[in-house]
Amino acid sequence: MSEWSNWSGSVRFTPAAVVVPENEEELARIIRRAGDEKQTVRVSGAGHSSTPLVQTPDILVSMKNFNGFVARDGATIAIRGGTMLTEANEIFLEHGLALENLGDVDLQALAGAIGTGTHGTGRNLRTMSNHLVGGRLVNGKGEIVDFSIKDDPDFTLAARVALGTLGIFTELRLKLVPAFHLHRKEWCTHIEDCMVNLDKLIASNRNFDFYWYPRSDEAKLRTLNIPGTGPKDIPYAWCQKERTGWSGDVIPRSRGNKFDEIEYWLPIENGPPCFEEIRQRIKDVHRKDVGWRVLYRTVAADEAMLSGAYGRASATISMHHNASLPHDAFFRDIEPYLTKYGGRPHWGKKHYQTATNLKQLYPRWDHFQGIRRSMDPEGVFMNAYLRTIFEEG
Amino acid sequence: MGRKVWMISAGRIPLRSTGREPENTSRDELCFLNVGYREAQVKVTLFYADREPVGPYKLDIPPRRIRRVRVNNLINPEAPPLDTDYGAVIESNVPIVVQFERTDTSESKPAMSPMMAFAT
Numbered sequence: 001m002s003e004w005s006n007w008s009g010s011v012r013f014t015p016a017a018v019v020v021p022e023n024e025e026e027l028a029r030i031i032r033r034a035g036d037e038k039q040t041v042r043v044s045g046a047g048h049s050s051t052p053l054v055q056t057p058d059i060l061v062s063m064k065n066f067n068g069f070v071a072r073d074g075a076t077i078a079i080r081g082g083t084m085l086t087e088a089n090e091i092f093l094e095h096g097l098a099l100e101n102l103g104d105v106d107l108q109a110l111a112g113a114i115g116t117g118t119h120g121t122g123r124n125l126r127t128m129s130n131h132l133v134g135g136r137l138v139n140g141k142g143e144i145v146d147f148s149i150k151d152d153p154d155f156t157l158a159a160r161v162a163l164g165t166l167g168i169f170t171e172l173r174l175k176l177v178p179a180f181h182l183h184r185k186e187w188c189t190h191i192e193d194c195m196v197n198l199d200k201l202i203a204s205n206r207n208f209d210f211y212w213y214p215r216s217d218e219a220k221l222r223t224l225n226i227p228g229t230g231p232k233d234i235p236y237a238w239c240q241k242e243r244t245g246w247s248g249d250v251i252p253r254s255r256g257n258k259f260d261e262i263e264y265w266l267p268i269e270n271g272p273p274c275f276e277e278i279r280q281r282i283k284d285v286h287r288k289d290v291g292w293r294v295l296y297r298t299v300a301a302d303e304a305m306l307s308g309a310y311g312r313a314s315a316t317i318s319m320h321h322n323a324s325l326p327h328d329a330f331f332r333d334i335e336p337y338l339t340k341y342g343g344r345p346h347w348g349k350k351h352y353q354t355a356t357n358l359k360q361l362y363p364r365w366d367h368f369q370g371i372r373r374s375m376d377p378e379g380v381f382m383n384a385y386l387r388t389i390f391e392e393g
Numbered sequence: 394m395g396r397k398v399w400m401i402s403a404g405r406i407p408l409r410s411t412g413r414e415p416e417n418t419s420r421d422e423l424c425f426l427n428v429g430y431r432e433a434q435v436k437v438t439l440f441y442a443d444r445e446p447v448g449p450y451k452l453d454i455p456p457r458r459i460r461r462v463r464v465n466n467l468i469n470p471e472a473p474p475l476d477t478d479y480g481a482v483i484e485s486n487v488p489i490v491v492q493f494e495r496t497d498t499s500e501s502k503p504a505m506s507p508m509m510a511f512a513t
Contacts, residue, residue, distance in 0.1 A: 190415075215465045215475075217414035257469040288408055291465070291472025322471045 004060060006047040007107065008258045008323040010350075013052070015060035018044075022065050024136070024144055024170050031168070032142030034059050035380045042383055043168055045109030046084060049116060049348040050260050052385040053163060063111075066170055075176050076133060081169035085110045089248035097176035098247050101125040101207070104295070106252035111169045116348035117161040117307050119316070120251060121209040121222075121297035123202050123268075127309060129160040130302050131174040137167035140376025148173070157364075158371040160304035163347055165386060166375040180226060182206070182251065183244045187221040189237035191279070194219040197236070198272060202298055205230050207251070211293035212275075214282045220293070224251060259292060262331040262350040263318030264343030265308030268298060271315025274341040278317065278334055286330055292320035305364040308344045318349065355392045394428050395488035396512035401481040403508070404439070406465055408476035409499040417498045421464040423483070424507075426490040427454040433485045439464075439473055440480040447471050454489060483510065 005012045016039075021027040034041045039058035047054065054060070063082025069091050070078035077095060079088055085102075088110045092098050101120040108118060119127040134148035134156065145167060149156040159166055191212050194201070201208050207224035221237055223230060227244055243250060266274055275296055282290060295318045299309045308314060319334055321327040331350050344361045345351030359365045369390065376382070382390070407419035427433045432455055438448030450467045454460045464481075467473055483491050491510040498504075 190413075213466070215472075216418055216463075288475045288477075289472070291468050322468070324471050 004044060004047075004054070006049060006054070008050060008260050010050060010260050010323065010327075011047075011052045011055060013055045013057070015056050016058050018060045018062060020062045020065060024138060027061070027168060027170065028138045028142040028144060030059065030061065031138055031140065031380060035140065035142065035378050038378075039380070040383050041168075041380050043111075043164055045112035046107055048105070048108045049112065050350045051348060052383070053112075053116070053348070055385060056383050061168060063109075063168070063170075070171055075178075076173055077176060078135075078171055078173045079110065081111050081135075081137075081171055083110050084108075085113055092176055093179055093246060093248060096179050098179040099128055099131060099174075100177050101128070102248065102251040103128070104251075104253060106248070111172060112164075112348070114160065114172065115162055115164050115169075117304065117309075117346065118348065119297070119299045119309070120207060121299070121316075122207040123298045123313065124300050125207065126300045126302045127161075127304070127307060129304050129307060131176060132156065132160045132172060133175045134173035135159070135169055136171040137169045139167035140378060140380040144170075145375070154367070155371060157303055158305050158368050161306040161347065162368075162372070163306070163386065163389075165372050165381050165390070167381070180247055181244060182224045182247050183227045183230070184222065184224045184242060184250045185239050186241040187223070187234055187237035187239050189219055189221060189234070191217050191219040193236040194221060195272060195276070197234075201234075209295060209297040211295055212279060213293050214279070214287055215291050258323035259320045260323055260327045260331075260350055261318050261320050262327075262335065262338075263295075263316055263346040264335075264338035264351075265299070265314040265316050265346065266338065266341050266343045268313040268315045270341040271296065271298070271317065274315075274337060274343070275317055277337050278319075281334065281337060282319075285333065289325065290319075290321060290330055292322065294319055305368040306347070306362055308346060310362060310364070316346070317343075318346070354388045355390055358389060359392075395426070395490040397485050397488055398513045399483040399485075399489075399491040399510040400513070401483070401491075401493050401510045404464065404479040404481055404493075405477065405495075406473065406475045407495070407497045407499050411498045411500065418463075418465065418496075419498045420496050422494045422496070423462045423464065423481075424492040424494055425452075425454045425460045425462070426492075427456060427458055427460075427487070428490075429487050430456050431487050432456055433487050433489045435483060435485045435489070437467070438482045438484075440482070442478055447473070449484075454485075481510075
Protein backbone atom coordinates (compact mmCIF):
# COMPACT_ATOMS: atom_id res chain seq x y z
CA MET A 1 0.00 0.00 0.00
CA SER A 2 1.36 3.43 -0.88
CA GLU A 3 2.02 6.23 1.59
CA TRP A 4 -0.63 8.92 2.03
CA SER A 5 0.49 12.50 2.55
CA ASN A 6 -1.42 15.64 3.34
CA TRP A 7 -1.08 18.80 1.28
CA SER A 8 1.90 20.21 3.17
CA GLY A 9 3.67 16.85 3.67
CA SER A 10 3.58 17.17 7.48
CA VAL A 11 1.18 14.21 7.91
CA ARG A 12 2.26 10.92 6.34
CA PHE A 13 1.11 7.35 6.94
CA THR A 14 0.46 4.10 5.14
CA PRO A 15 -3.00 2.57 5.63
CA ALA A 16 -3.52 -1.17 5.37
CA ALA A 17 -6.18 -0.62 2.71
CA VAL A 18 -7.74 2.13 0.64
CA VAL A 19 -11.35 1.42 -0.26
CA VAL A 20 -13.50 3.25 -2.79
CA PRO A 21 -17.16 2.39 -2.12
CA GLU A 22 -19.62 2.72 -4.98
CA ASN A 23 -22.66 3.49 -2.87
CA GLU A 24 -24.05 3.98 0.62
CA GLU A 25 -24.78 0.29 1.18
CA GLU A 26 -21.23 -0.72 0.33
CA LEU A 27 -19.87 1.99 2.63
CA ALA A 28 -22.12 0.71 5.42
CA ARG A 29 -20.83 -2.85 4.91
CA ILE A 30 -17.22 -1.63 5.06
CA ILE A 31 -17.87 0.15 8.34
CA ARG A 32 -19.73 -2.79 9.91
CA ARG A 33 -16.92 -5.16 8.95
CA ALA A 34 -14.32 -2.75 10.34
CA GLY A 35 -16.28 -2.58 13.59
CA ASP A 36 -16.37 -6.36 13.84
CA GLU A 37 -12.62 -6.54 13.25
CA LYS A 38 -11.78 -3.62 15.61
CA GLN A 39 -10.31 -1.58 12.79
CA THR A 40 -10.18 2.18 12.41
CA VAL A 41 -11.86 3.86 9.44
CA ARG A 42 -11.03 7.36 8.31
CA VAL A 43 -11.86 9.30 5.15
CA SER A 44 -9.35 10.95 2.84
CA GLY A 45 -10.62 14.27 1.58
CA ALA A 46 -8.40 16.74 -0.19
CA GLY A 47 -5.69 16.32 2.44
CA HIS A 48 -5.60 20.00 3.28
CA SER A 49 -5.79 19.58 7.05
CA SER A 50 -2.55 20.06 9.00
CA THR A 51 -3.69 17.67 11.73
CA PRO A 52 -3.72 13.86 11.41
CA LEU A 53 -7.50 13.61 11.19
CA VAL A 54 -7.21 11.26 8.24
CA GLN A 55 -4.55 8.98 9.68
CA THR A 56 -5.37 5.32 10.16
CA PRO A 57 -3.33 2.13 10.24
CA ASP A 58 -6.33 0.26 8.85
CA ILE A 59 -8.91 1.46 6.34
CA LEU A 60 -8.82 4.72 4.44
CA VAL A 61 -12.02 5.51 2.55
CA SER A 62 -12.01 7.50 -0.65
CA MET A 63 -15.37 9.16 -1.36
CA LYS A 64 -14.57 9.96 -4.96
CA ASN A 65 -17.67 8.06 -6.13
CA PHE A 66 -19.88 10.32 -4.01
CA ASN A 67 -19.55 13.40 -6.10
CA GLY A 68 -21.86 16.10 -7.40
CA PHE A 69 -25.37 17.50 -7.24
CA VAL A 70 -28.29 15.56 -5.77
CA ALA A 71 -31.33 17.85 -5.48
CA ARG A 72 -32.54 21.38 -4.86
CA ASP A 73 -35.32 22.60 -2.60
CA GLY A 74 -35.56 26.40 -2.71
CA ALA A 75 -32.26 27.76 -1.40
CA THR A 76 -31.22 24.35 -0.08
CA ILE A 77 -28.95 22.21 -2.20
CA ALA A 78 -28.25 18.54 -1.52
CA ILE A 79 -24.79 17.55 -2.66
CA ARG A 80 -22.87 14.31 -2.38
CA GLY A 81 -20.48 13.90 0.50
CA GLY A 82 -17.27 13.53 -1.48
CA THR A 83 -17.61 16.71 -3.55
CA MET A 84 -14.64 19.06 -3.57
CA LEU A 85 -15.25 22.66 -2.53
CA THR A 86 -14.27 24.17 -5.88
CA GLU A 87 -16.71 21.90 -7.66
CA ALA A 88 -19.42 22.58 -5.08
CA ASN A 89 -19.05 26.33 -5.66
CA GLU A 90 -19.61 25.77 -9.38
CA ILE A 91 -22.71 23.67 -8.72
CA PHE A 92 -24.12 26.30 -6.38
CA LEU A 93 -23.51 29.03 -8.95
CA GLU A 94 -25.28 27.03 -11.66
CA HIS A 95 -28.31 27.26 -9.40
CA GLY A 96 -27.82 30.96 -8.73
CA LEU A 97 -26.73 30.25 -5.16
CA ALA A 98 -23.56 30.56 -3.08
CA LEU A 99 -22.05 29.98 0.31
CA GLU A 100 -22.30 33.14 2.40
CA ASN A 101 -18.56 33.17 2.91
CA LEU A 102 -15.44 31.19 2.04
CA GLY A 103 -12.01 30.68 3.46
CA ASP A 104 -8.70 31.84 2.09
CA VAL A 105 -8.30 28.71 -0.01
CA ASP A 106 -10.80 26.41 -1.68
CA LEU A 107 -8.64 23.33 -1.97
CA GLN A 108 -10.60 21.33 0.62
CA ALA A 109 -13.26 18.67 0.28
CA LEU A 110 -16.60 20.26 1.18
CA ALA A 111 -17.32 17.72 3.96
CA GLY A 112 -13.84 18.23 5.40
CA ALA A 113 -14.18 22.00 5.37
CA ILE A 114 -17.52 21.77 7.15
CA GLY A 115 -16.40 19.09 9.59
CA THR A 116 -13.46 21.17 10.82
CA GLY A 117 -15.31 24.49 11.10
CA THR A 118 -13.56 26.17 8.20
CA HIS A 119 -14.19 29.90 8.06
CA GLY A 120 -13.51 33.06 6.18
CA THR A 121 -13.54 36.54 7.61
CA GLY A 122 -16.34 38.98 8.37
CA ARG A 123 -17.74 40.29 11.63
CA ASN A 124 -21.27 39.24 10.67
CA LEU A 125 -20.42 36.09 8.73
CA ARG A 126 -20.44 32.62 10.24
CA THR A 127 -18.37 29.54 9.42
CA MET A 128 -19.14 27.38 6.41
CA SER A 129 -20.44 24.70 8.80
CA ASN A 130 -23.52 26.79 9.56
CA HIS A 131 -24.92 26.18 6.08
CA LEU A 132 -25.48 22.53 7.02
CA VAL A 133 -29.21 21.97 7.62
CA GLY A 134 -29.33 18.24 7.08
CA GLY A 135 -27.82 15.30 5.32
CA ARG A 136 -27.13 11.61 5.31
CA LEU A 137 -24.26 9.79 6.93
CA VAL A 138 -23.19 6.26 7.72
CA ASN A 139 -22.45 6.04 11.43
CA GLY A 140 -19.98 3.81 13.29
CA LYS A 141 -22.53 1.02 13.54
CA GLY A 142 -22.94 0.95 9.79
CA GLU A 143 -26.39 2.55 9.96
CA ILE A 144 -27.56 5.13 7.46
CA VAL A 145 -28.75 8.22 9.33
CA ASP A 146 -30.84 10.91 7.64
CA PHE A 147 -31.10 14.09 9.71
CA SER A 148 -32.32 17.67 9.47
CA ILE A 149 -32.13 20.81 11.57
CA LYS A 150 -35.93 20.82 11.74
CA ASP A 151 -36.33 17.28 13.08
CA ASP A 152 -32.96 16.81 14.81
CA PRO A 153 -31.65 20.23 15.86
CA ASP A 154 -29.17 18.98 18.44
CA PHE A 155 -27.80 16.30 16.17
CA THR A 156 -27.37 18.83 13.38
CA LEU A 157 -25.56 21.25 15.70
CA ALA A 158 -23.22 18.40 16.61
CA ALA A 159 -22.78 17.30 13.00
CA ARG A 160 -21.84 20.77 11.78
CA VAL A 161 -18.37 20.48 13.31
CA ALA A 162 -17.69 16.85 14.15
CA LEU A 163 -14.24 16.04 12.72
CA GLY A 164 -15.69 12.98 11.04
CA THR A 165 -16.47 11.29 14.36
CA LEU A 166 -20.24 10.86 13.97
CA GLY A 167 -20.09 9.16 10.60
CA ILE A 168 -19.14 9.52 6.99
CA PHE A 169 -21.28 12.00 5.09
CA THR A 170 -22.78 10.61 1.93
CA GLU A 171 -24.93 13.68 1.38
CA LEU A 172 -24.85 17.23 2.69
CA ARG A 173 -27.84 19.57 2.58
CA LEU A 174 -26.78 23.20 2.65
CA LYS A 175 -28.98 26.25 2.94
CA LEU A 176 -27.36 28.85 0.70
CA VAL A 177 -27.78 32.51 -0.22
CA PRO A 178 -28.40 34.05 -3.65
CA ALA A 179 -25.17 34.23 -5.67
CA PHE A 180 -23.43 37.58 -5.33
CA HIS A 181 -20.52 39.61 -6.60
CA LEU A 182 -17.79 41.03 -4.42
CA HIS A 183 -15.27 43.79 -5.01
CA ARG A 184 -11.94 42.73 -3.54
CA LYS A 185 -9.21 45.24 -2.75
CA GLU A 186 -5.78 44.69 -1.26
CA TRP A 187 -4.13 47.58 0.53
CA CYS A 188 -0.66 48.15 1.99
CA THR A 189 -0.01 50.05 5.20
CA HIS A 190 1.98 49.97 8.41
CA ILE A 191 0.76 47.54 11.06
CA GLU A 192 0.41 50.32 13.63
CA ASP A 193 -1.97 52.26 11.39
CA CYS A 194 -3.93 49.06 10.87
CA MET A 195 -4.25 48.35 14.59
CA VAL A 196 -5.28 51.91 15.49
CA ASN A 197 -8.10 51.68 12.94
CA LEU A 198 -8.93 47.99 13.37
CA ASP A 199 -12.44 48.31 14.80
CA LYS A 200 -13.49 50.68 12.02
CA LEU A 201 -11.98 48.47 9.32
CA ILE A 202 -13.83 45.44 10.66
CA ALA A 203 -17.12 47.33 11.02
CA SER A 204 -17.08 49.10 7.66
CA ASN A 205 -16.32 46.14 5.39
CA ARG A 206 -18.34 43.00 4.69
CA ASN A 207 -15.14 40.97 4.79
CA PHE A 208 -11.97 42.35 6.30
CA ASP A 209 -8.73 40.71 7.31
CA PHE A 210 -5.10 41.64 7.48
CA TYR A 211 -1.73 39.99 7.17
CA TRP A 212 1.17 41.23 9.26
CA TYR A 213 4.64 40.77 7.82
CA PRO A 214 7.03 40.05 10.69
CA ARG A 215 10.16 41.04 8.78
CA SER A 216 8.99 44.53 7.84
CA ASP A 217 6.13 45.45 10.25
CA GLU A 218 3.95 46.17 7.22
CA ALA A 219 0.40 44.93 6.84
CA LYS A 220 -1.72 43.93 3.89
CA LEU A 221 -5.39 44.77 4.38
CA ARG A 222 -7.97 42.88 2.37
CA THR A 223 -11.46 44.27 2.00
CA LEU A 224 -14.35 42.62 0.17
CA ASN A 225 -17.66 44.37 -0.30
CA ILE A 226 -20.75 44.15 -2.44
CA PRO A 227 -19.88 46.41 -5.41
CA GLY A 228 -20.81 50.01 -4.68
CA THR A 229 -20.61 49.55 -0.92
CA GLY A 230 -17.75 49.82 1.55
CA PRO A 231 -15.09 52.51 1.89
CA LYS A 232 -13.72 53.88 -1.36
CA ASP A 233 -10.51 54.99 0.24
CA ILE A 234 -8.37 54.20 3.26
CA PRO A 235 -6.35 57.38 3.90
CA TYR A 236 -3.35 55.68 5.53
CA ALA A 237 -3.09 52.82 2.99
CA TRP A 238 -2.58 52.49 -0.74
CA CYS A 239 -4.53 50.09 -2.90
CA GLN A 240 -2.25 47.56 -4.53
CA LYS A 241 -4.72 45.34 -6.32
CA GLU A 242 -8.46 45.06 -6.95
CA ARG A 243 -10.86 42.71 -8.61
CA THR A 244 -14.61 42.16 -8.91
CA GLY A 245 -16.34 38.83 -9.52
CA TRP A 246 -18.49 36.06 -8.11
CA SER A 247 -17.79 35.41 -4.43
CA GLY A 248 -16.47 31.92 -5.13
CA ASP A 249 -13.97 33.32 -7.62
CA VAL A 250 -12.88 36.35 -5.62
CA ILE A 251 -12.65 35.27 -1.96
CA PRO A 252 -10.27 32.28 -2.17
CA ARG A 253 -6.75 32.65 -3.47
CA SER A 254 -4.69 29.93 -5.02
CA ARG A 255 -1.73 28.89 -2.93
CA GLY A 256 1.32 27.51 -4.67
CA ASN A 257 3.61 27.78 -1.68
CA LYS A 258 3.04 25.01 0.84
CA PHE A 259 2.90 25.82 4.52
CA ASP A 260 1.91 24.55 7.93
CA GLU A 261 -0.31 26.60 10.14
CA ILE A 262 -1.58 27.05 13.69
CA GLU A 263 -4.76 29.06 14.21
CA TYR A 264 -6.85 29.89 17.25
CA TRP A 265 -10.26 31.47 17.81
CA LEU A 266 -10.38 34.13 20.49
CA PRO A 267 -13.22 36.17 21.98
CA ILE A 268 -13.28 39.10 19.57
CA GLU A 269 -12.33 41.66 22.22
CA ASN A 270 -9.19 39.65 23.04
CA GLY A 271 -7.92 39.66 19.46
CA PRO A 272 -5.94 42.93 19.47
CA PRO A 273 -4.04 42.45 22.76
CA CYS A 274 -3.28 38.84 21.88
CA PHE A 275 -2.03 39.84 18.44
CA GLU A 276 0.21 42.55 19.90
CA GLU A 277 1.81 40.09 22.31
CA ILE A 278 2.40 37.62 19.51
CA ARG A 279 3.81 40.33 17.26
CA GLN A 280 6.31 41.30 19.94
CA ARG A 281 7.20 37.67 20.66
CA ILE A 282 7.88 36.91 17.01
CA LYS A 283 10.02 40.02 16.63
CA ASP A 284 11.96 39.24 19.80
CA VAL A 285 12.47 35.52 19.38
CA HIS A 286 11.42 34.07 16.03
CA ARG A 287 12.27 36.58 13.34
CA LYS A 288 15.54 34.84 12.54
CA ASP A 289 13.68 31.88 11.07
CA VAL A 290 10.09 33.01 10.57
CA GLY A 291 9.25 35.08 7.52
CA TRP A 292 5.64 34.09 6.84
CA ARG A 293 2.91 36.54 7.60
CA VAL A 294 0.40 36.32 10.46
CA LEU A 295 -3.26 36.38 9.49
CA TYR A 296 -6.00 38.09 11.54
CA ARG A 297 -9.68 37.52 10.79
CA THR A 298 -13.09 37.80 12.44
CA VAL A 299 -16.06 35.41 12.52
CA ALA A 300 -19.62 35.75 13.84
CA ALA A 301 -20.83 33.65 16.75
CA ASP A 302 -22.66 30.39 16.07
CA GLU A 303 -24.26 27.43 17.80
CA ALA A 304 -22.38 24.42 16.42
CA MET A 305 -21.25 22.51 19.50
CA LEU A 306 -17.57 22.24 18.60
CA SER A 307 -17.29 25.40 16.56
CA GLY A 308 -14.45 27.71 17.51
CA ALA A 309 -17.03 30.51 17.40
CA TYR A 310 -19.58 28.70 19.58
CA GLY A 311 -21.42 31.34 21.58
CA ARG A 312 -19.00 34.17 20.88
CA ALA A 313 -18.00 36.50 18.09
CA SER A 314 -14.38 35.67 17.40
CA ALA A 315 -11.10 36.98 16.17
CA THR A 316 -8.83 34.35 14.69
CA ILE A 317 -5.05 34.58 14.55
CA SER A 318 -2.98 32.18 12.49
CA MET A 319 0.75 31.71 12.14
CA HIS A 320 2.21 30.13 9.01
CA HIS A 321 5.57 28.60 8.30
CA ASN A 322 7.09 27.17 5.13
CA ALA A 323 6.32 23.45 4.95
CA SER A 324 10.00 22.71 4.29
CA LEU A 325 11.08 24.34 7.58
CA PRO A 326 10.59 22.97 11.11
CA HIS A 327 7.47 24.56 12.60
CA ASP A 328 7.07 22.74 15.89
CA ALA A 329 9.18 24.95 18.19
CA PHE A 330 7.63 28.11 16.73
CA PHE A 331 4.05 26.93 17.05
CA ARG A 332 4.57 25.48 20.54
CA ASP A 333 6.09 28.73 21.72
CA ILE A 334 3.23 30.86 20.38
CA GLU A 335 0.34 28.62 21.49
CA PRO A 336 0.37 29.74 25.17
CA TYR A 337 -0.21 33.34 24.03
CA LEU A 338 -3.35 32.12 22.28
CA THR A 339 -4.65 29.95 25.11
CA LYS A 340 -3.99 32.71 27.64
CA TYR A 341 -6.64 34.81 25.89
CA GLY A 342 -9.24 32.04 25.90
CA GLY A 343 -8.35 30.65 22.48
CA ARG A 344 -9.85 27.55 20.93
CA PRO A 345 -7.78 25.70 18.31
CA HIS A 346 -8.84 25.40 14.69
CA TRP A 347 -9.53 21.69 14.23
CA GLY A 348 -7.87 21.47 10.84
CA LYS A 349 -4.61 23.14 11.85
CA LYS A 350 -1.72 22.39 14.16
CA HIS A 351 -2.30 22.57 17.90
CA TYR A 352 -1.08 20.78 20.99
CA GLN A 353 -4.27 20.52 23.05
CA THR A 354 -5.76 17.38 24.57
CA ALA A 355 -9.17 16.42 25.93
CA THR A 356 -8.52 17.66 29.47
CA ASN A 357 -8.02 21.23 28.27
CA LEU A 358 -10.43 21.14 25.37
CA LYS A 359 -13.48 20.12 27.40
CA GLN A 360 -13.15 23.39 29.35
CA LEU A 361 -13.44 25.44 26.16
CA TYR A 362 -16.74 24.20 24.75
CA PRO A 363 -19.89 24.57 26.88
CA ARG A 364 -21.65 21.72 25.03
CA TRP A 365 -18.65 19.39 25.02
CA ASP A 366 -20.34 16.66 27.06
CA HIS A 367 -23.46 16.84 24.94
CA PHE A 368 -21.40 16.38 21.80
CA GLN A 369 -19.57 13.47 23.38
CA GLY A 370 -22.85 11.77 24.16
CA ILE A 371 -23.99 12.09 20.56
CA ARG A 372 -20.60 10.91 19.31
CA ARG A 373 -20.68 7.79 21.50
CA SER A 374 -24.22 6.99 20.42
CA MET A 375 -23.18 7.20 16.75
CA ASP A 376 -19.90 5.33 17.17
CA PRO A 377 -19.99 3.28 20.38
CA GLU A 378 -17.06 1.07 19.38
CA GLY A 379 -14.86 3.94 18.22
CA VAL A 380 -14.55 2.86 14.59
CA PHE A 381 -13.80 6.46 13.57
CA MET A 382 -11.41 7.18 16.45
CA ASN A 383 -7.77 7.25 15.43
CA ALA A 384 -4.91 7.89 17.85
CA TYR A 385 -5.07 11.66 17.30
CA LEU A 386 -8.82 11.86 17.87
CA ARG A 387 -8.46 9.86 21.08
CA THR A 388 -6.12 12.53 22.45
CA ILE A 389 -8.78 15.12 21.65
CA PHE A 390 -11.84 13.29 22.93
CA GLU A 391 -10.62 10.85 25.58
CA GLU A 392 -9.00 11.99 28.82
CA GLY A 393 -6.06 10.24 30.43
CA MET B 394 23.75 45.76 -21.44
CA GLY B 395 24.62 43.61 -18.48
CA ARG B 396 25.13 39.93 -17.91
CA LYS B 397 22.85 36.93 -17.47
CA VAL B 398 24.57 35.34 -14.45
CA TRP B 399 25.58 37.14 -11.28
CA MET B 400 26.91 35.89 -7.96
CA ILE B 401 27.10 37.14 -4.38
CA SER B 402 29.16 35.43 -1.74
CA ALA B 403 28.93 37.76 1.29
CA GLY B 404 25.24 37.60 2.17
CA ARG B 405 24.21 37.88 5.82
CA ILE B 406 21.04 39.70 6.87
CA PRO B 407 21.53 41.43 10.22
CA LEU B 408 19.13 40.12 12.87
CA ARG B 409 18.45 43.26 14.87
CA SER B 410 16.86 46.50 13.70
CA THR B 411 16.52 49.88 15.37
CA GLY B 412 13.79 52.41 14.61
CA ARG B 413 10.42 52.27 12.89
CA GLU B 414 10.14 49.69 10.16
CA PRO B 415 10.10 49.02 7.25
CA GLU B 416 12.33 52.00 6.46
CA ASN B 417 14.76 51.06 9.25
CA THR B 418 14.67 47.29 8.89
CA SER B 419 18.15 45.78 8.71
CA ARG B 420 18.31 44.09 5.35
CA ASP B 421 20.14 42.71 2.39
CA GLU B 422 18.76 44.01 -0.91
CA LEU B 423 19.18 42.89 -4.47
CA CYS B 424 19.13 45.89 -6.79
CA PHE B 425 18.29 45.07 -10.39
CA LEU B 426 18.71 47.19 -13.50
CA ASN B 427 17.11 46.01 -16.73
CA VAL B 428 17.89 48.44 -19.53
CA GLY B 429 16.59 46.10 -22.22
CA TYR B 430 13.20 46.01 -23.90
CA ARG B 431 12.21 42.57 -22.63
CA GLU B 432 11.06 41.66 -19.13
CA ALA B 433 13.82 39.89 -17.20
CA GLN B 434 12.75 36.64 -15.60
CA VAL B 435 15.18 36.11 -12.78
CA LYS B 436 15.88 33.01 -10.68
CA VAL B 437 17.75 33.40 -7.39
CA THR B 438 19.30 30.40 -5.64
CA LEU B 439 20.67 30.79 -2.12
CA PHE B 440 23.64 28.76 -0.88
CA TYR B 441 24.54 28.03 2.75
CA ALA B 442 27.49 26.67 4.69
CA ASP B 443 25.79 23.65 6.16
CA ARG B 444 22.85 22.61 3.98
CA GLU B 445 21.67 22.24 0.44
CA PRO B 446 20.89 25.32 -1.69
CA VAL B 447 17.34 26.70 -1.67
CA GLY B 448 15.56 28.04 -4.71
CA PRO B 449 14.75 29.17 -7.20
CA TYR B 450 13.12 32.36 -5.95
CA LYS B 451 11.47 33.76 -9.08
CA LEU B 452 11.39 37.51 -9.72
CA ASP B 453 10.39 39.62 -12.72
CA ILE B 454 12.14 42.87 -13.64
CA PRO B 455 10.10 44.95 -16.10
CA PRO B 456 11.86 46.26 -19.22
CA ARG B 457 13.78 49.54 -18.85
CA ARG B 458 13.22 49.57 -15.10
CA ILE B 459 15.02 49.05 -11.83
CA ARG B 460 13.72 46.92 -8.98
CA ARG B 461 14.90 46.46 -5.41
CA VAL B 462 14.08 43.23 -3.61
CA ARG B 463 14.79 42.63 0.06
CA VAL B 464 16.26 39.20 0.63
CA ASN B 465 14.50 39.35 4.03
CA ASN B 466 11.14 39.28 2.24
CA LEU B 467 11.74 36.27 0.02
CA ILE B 468 9.31 33.55 1.05
CA ASN B 469 8.75 31.13 -1.80
CA PRO B 470 10.07 28.47 -1.63
CA GLU B 471 11.45 29.26 1.83
CA ALA B 472 12.15 32.23 4.11
CA PRO B 473 15.93 32.80 4.26
CA PRO B 474 17.24 32.76 7.83
CA LEU B 475 18.53 36.06 9.24
CA ASP B 476 21.97 36.30 10.85
CA THR B 477 23.24 33.45 8.68
CA ASP B 478 25.94 33.48 6.00
CA TYR B 479 24.70 32.83 2.49
CA GLY B 480 25.70 33.23 -1.11
CA ALA B 481 23.45 33.78 -4.09
CA VAL B 482 23.45 32.88 -7.75
CA ILE B 483 21.21 35.10 -9.86
CA GLU B 484 20.29 33.90 -13.33
CA SER B 485 18.32 35.95 -15.82
CA ASN B 486 16.92 35.19 -19.27
CA VAL B 487 18.15 38.56 -20.55
CA PRO B 488 21.22 40.67 -19.63
CA ILE B 489 20.76 42.74 -16.46
CA VAL B 490 22.93 44.49 -13.89
CA VAL B 491 22.83 43.42 -10.24
CA GLN B 492 24.04 45.37 -7.26
CA PHE B 493 23.84 44.20 -3.68
CA GLU B 494 23.29 46.46 -0.69
CA ARG B 495 23.25 45.83 3.04
CA THR B 496 21.56 48.20 5.49
CA ASP B 497 22.39 47.49 9.11
CA THR B 498 20.42 49.37 11.76
CA SER B 499 21.52 47.16 14.65
CA GLU B 500 23.23 50.22 16.11
CA SER B 501 21.30 53.47 16.30
CA LYS B 502 23.25 54.90 13.36
CA PRO B 503 22.41 52.96 10.18
CA ALA B 504 25.34 51.55 8.21
CA MET B 505 24.98 50.95 4.47
CA SER B 506 27.29 48.81 2.33
CA PRO B 507 26.58 48.85 -1.40
CA MET B 508 28.57 46.44 -3.54
CA MET B 509 28.51 44.94 -7.01
CA ALA B 510 27.61 41.34 -7.51
CA PHE B 511 30.16 39.30 -9.44
CA ALA B 512 29.22 38.70 -13.07
CA THR B 513 30.32 35.82 -15.25
